[in-house]
Amino acid sequence: MAMSGGKDDGEPMMEMNTTPLIDVMLVLLIMFIITIPIQTHAVKIDLPQNAEVPLDAVDPVKNRLSIDAGGQIFWNGTPIDRVALRQYLQQSVQMTPEPQLEFEPDQSTRYVVVDEVLAAIKRAKVTKLGFVGNDRYGGAF
Secondary structure, three states: OOOOOOOOOOOOOOOOOOHHHHHHHHHHHHHHHHHOOOOOOOOOOOOOOOOOOOOOOOOOOEEEEEEOOOOOEEEOOEEEOHHHHHHHHHHHHOOOOOOEEEEEEOOOOOHHHHHHHHHHHHHOOOOOEEEOOHHHHHHHO
8 A cells, every 4th residue: 555655845644544444344354254154055865764674584594695687686586675685684694693695696697786796795794605506607618
């Protein structure tokens, strides 16, 4: 900001000093910014609900997990989704002794689906896992 020293003739300065006004405006602007409430944006998402796991869905001896060519997952012949798969796996791991899990993917199932199901089995820490139907692939290699 430029300041003038005035004239030597002894007359008063006629220009207004705006420096204090600018300082006050900056302080008011900062206080205004601080007092503005933080806007929160909520995104509503419908999450899958945990359905009650039927007590008879998990066999205490042996369970068969299969995937058809379309990628549909079956637990002992009943179609299930990925949430139910995780619940069944957790319930079977908590049983004593742990039941055997037989995994049977169809040969034309996309590998991504098989990989996701195997990852879910690994996350559930299943220790008794067997692959069923490998004899079909004997002549493929």
